[in-house]
Amino acid sequence: MTFPFQFEIFEKTFYWHFIFETLAFFVGIRMYYFLKKRTQDSISDTNRLVIMIGAMVGALIGSRFIALLENPSQITHQTFLTLYQNKTVAGGFLGGLFGVELIKKAIGEKSSSGDLYVIPIITALFIGRIGCFSMGMAEPTYGIETNFFTGINLGDGLKRHPIALYEMFFMILLFIFFQSIKNKALLNGDRFKIFMILYFLFRFLIEFLKPYEPLLLNLSSIQWSSILIFVYYWKFLYREFPLAINKKRTL
Numbered sequence: 001m002t003f004p005f006q007f008e009i010f011e012k013t014f015y016w017h018f019i020f021e022t023l024a025f026f027v028g029i030r031m032y033y034f035l036k037k038r039t040q041d042s043i044s045d046t047n048r049l050v051i052m053i054g055a056m057v058g059a060l061i062g063s064r065f066i067a068l069l070e071n072p073s074q075i076t077h078q079t080f081l082t083l084y085q086n087k088t089v090a091g092g093f094l095g096g097l098f099g100v101e102l103i104k105k106a107i108g109e110k111s112s113s114g115d116l117y118v119i120p121i122i123t124a125l126f127i128g129r130i131g132c133f134s135m136g137m138a139e140p141t142y143g144i145e146t147n148f149f150t151g152i153n154l155g156d157g158l159k160r161h162p163i164a165l166y167e168m169f170f171m172i173l174l175f176i177f178f179q180s181i182k183n184k185a186l187l188n189g190d191r192f193k194i195f196m197i198l199y200f201l202f203r204f205l206i207e208f209l210k211p212y213e214p215l216l217l218n219l220s221s222i223q224w225s226s227i228l229i230f231v232y233y234w235k236f237l238y239r240e241f242p243l244a245i246n247k248k249r250t251l
Contacts, residue, residue: 003136003155017139020131028124035116042111042188054103055096062095063087069221070140071213089125090203090222093196094229112189114196118178121195126171133164141167143209161209170202193236200226 005016041048067086068075104110132141136155143161145151150166151159178191204226212220219227230237 001153003134004138005134016134017131020127020134024124024126024128024131027127028120031120031123032116035119039116041116043109047107047109050107051100051103051109054099056099058099058102059092059096062098063089063092066091066094066221066225069215072215073213088222089128090200090225093199094225097196097229097232112187112192114189114192118191118195119175122171122175122178126168126175129164129168129171133162133168139164140210142211144211146209163206163210166206166209167202174198190236193233196229197233197237200229 006013007016008014043051064087067088068078070086070088100114129141132139136142138155141164142154143163143166145158146161147159148161150162152162152165154160154162174195178195181191204223207220207223210220212222215221215224
């Protein structure tokens with residue numbers, strides 16, 4: 001394989017990354033509306049639209065801010081263009097979450113709004129990571145050098161952990177998991193909370209396989225974002241873990 005994957009049209013070179021990134025957004029949105037039509041949504045269409053706008057604005061800011069913190073030594077050298085171009089999904093989720101919560105407080109919406117997004121997000125992430133993998137070393141989703149059997153030459157002649165492929169495999173597992181519990185009686189919003197906790201747990205652990213620059217206490221900005229998510233959902237974790245332990249004891 002030769003990275004990055006590209007093709008030519010009328011003697012102009014294009015990267016497959018853009019195609020898959022656009023496809024991820026399109027498929028994710030279409031899947032969301034497909035599921036919404038088949039679900040009784042307790043949130044009005046107007047409020048849902050306002051919430052989505054809050055999520056997009058929050059994601060736009062959060063993805064750039066966390067990406068900026070991924071390289072602390074380069075912060076003073078950033079231009080507006082590089083700041084806009086650099087982004088991270090984890091930061092987008094974090095910013096989107098807080099954008100949604102702020103908007104919901106502003107409009108007085110108390111219903112949880114995240115469950116409908118879980119499967120579309122998983123699907124979009126899987127498609128988007130195909131594009132990330134196609135860029136090889138040109139996209140900051142490559143891992144450290146390894147002798148493990150999964151190691152791939154991503155363009156620099158070294159066998160590295162293909163982080164994008166690992167995340168794609170994790171998305172498949174998440175999809176199977178959420179399909180297996182789709183008929184399980186859960187509180188409204190619990191599925192989204194489970195997704196966020198599992199995804200950020202994955203991101204926290206996978207960072208150790210990437211060549212990251214520590215932000216504080218030898219942890220990267222994405223790992224600190226993960227810790228922030230765990231703290232944010234501490235009530236949910238406190239509620240669910242005792243229940244899980246008690247269920248095991250009664251088996």
